[in-house]
Amino acid sequence: MIDFRYHLVSIVAIFLALAVGIVMGTTLLQDPAIDLAKRTSAELTNTNTGLRADLDTLRGRESGNDALITALTPDLVAGDLTGQRVLLVETPGSSATVREAAQQALTQAGAEITGPVTLTEKFLDPKGTGVLDGLVNQLKPANMVFPPTATSWDRAATLLSAAFVTPDQAQANTPNPATADVVSSFETGGLLTIDGDPVKRATLAVVLAPEKPYEGESAEVQAGALVSVAGGLDLAGKGTVLAGTVATPAAPGDPIAALRDDGEVSKRVSSVDTADMPAGRVAIVYSLREQLNGRAGQYGIGKGASAMLPTVTNATPSPTTQSGS
Known part of the structure; x- marks a missing residue:
């Protein structure tokens, strides 16, 4: 007949095994998990830095292009x-x-x-x-x-x-x-x-x-x-x-x-x-x-646009009697 002491020892053994497993699992997984998180964080930081640099470059190019077009507009539309x-x-x-x-x-x-x-x-x-x-x-x-x-x-x-x-x-x-x-x-x-x-x-x-x-x-x-x-x-x-x-x-x-x-x-x-x-x-x-x-x-650049600009041609005004375009 299994007495109370046997039940108690069995329960203690089970919880002790669980505790040992958790400690061992945490110890074994701790370093790889932390290393993976560090690598992932470093990669995201590098990617973000690269994207910011690309964005700054594009902004600089856009600013330069805008300045050029602004300076040339009087001649382009004269x-x-x-x-x-x-x-x-x-x-x-x-x-x-x-x-x-x-x-x-x-x-x-x-x-x-x-x-x-x-x-x-x-x-x-x-x-x-x-x-x-x-x-x-x-x-x-x-x-x-x-x-x-x-x-x-x-x-x-x-x-x-x-x-x-x-x-x-x-x-x-x-x-x-x-x-x-x-x-x-x-x-x-x-x-x-x-x-x-x-x-x-x-x-x-x-x-x-x-x-x-x-x-x-x-x-x-x-x-x-x-x-x-x-x-x-x-x-x-x-x-x-x-x-x-x-x-x-x-x-x-x-x-x-x-x-x-x-x-x-x-x-x-x-x-x-x-x-x-x-x-x-x-x-x-x-x-x-x-x-x-x-x-x-x-x-323009949005949906439905066929080109950035119309084809450059010399204007030939419509007859004055014609309505609409």
Whole structure:
């Protein structure tokens, strides 16, 4: 018969064996585990140091390239837009710094700048389409007809574009008598603000996209509204470029991505997703010059871009009677 003392000795022996195993295992594994951790840490440190060095090198190269393009921009764009008036359109979230740099490049190209016209958040608010429709119906000329599929922003863009741009060089720098009260009414309604005298019509337009894609449940609709604006300006003038910065990752609220996904509008309206770079400003000028030749393209480094810059050609302005690009 196995007595209590035997049970006690057996239990003590079991726990003693476990304790010895743990001690031996820890002792045997301690040095290899620590060595492996040290080697891994050293490798990660070396990799991180190498990546930082690569990043510093790339930043230095980019800074040098930017400085070179900035210095050469006056020569690269000289005379490309002489005689053209360019309307600048700012949108909710667009960068004043990008606008000022683009304006400088356009001026160096010989263009006369009108605006900027700044669209407000109220203009893009899907809940405010009733206000847009009411103003359009009240202010549109009798001969202005919209397609049955036109959205509220399509209609508003058509009306505003008639007030801001013209394809006729002879009518540039003059107001459109058929849309005399349009801009002031939209301004009174809190849908836009203006600087300067943009009602003295331009021939070309640059719409500045927001720095970051719109977010929220209305983001895709807001991006589409800006595509409508760009498309309307293009049809009413000699050409339009939608310019901004590349969105990483691409998002539904990115107007440039929305434009490039629109097979119809992207055939007419150009886009540049590097407007925050000196090369991107040159691309804006070249894209407008390409628009004068009746062509469009998508340029930059983001999804849907076909090249960094348009092919360099001599501008041959479209006939003054031709509408759109």
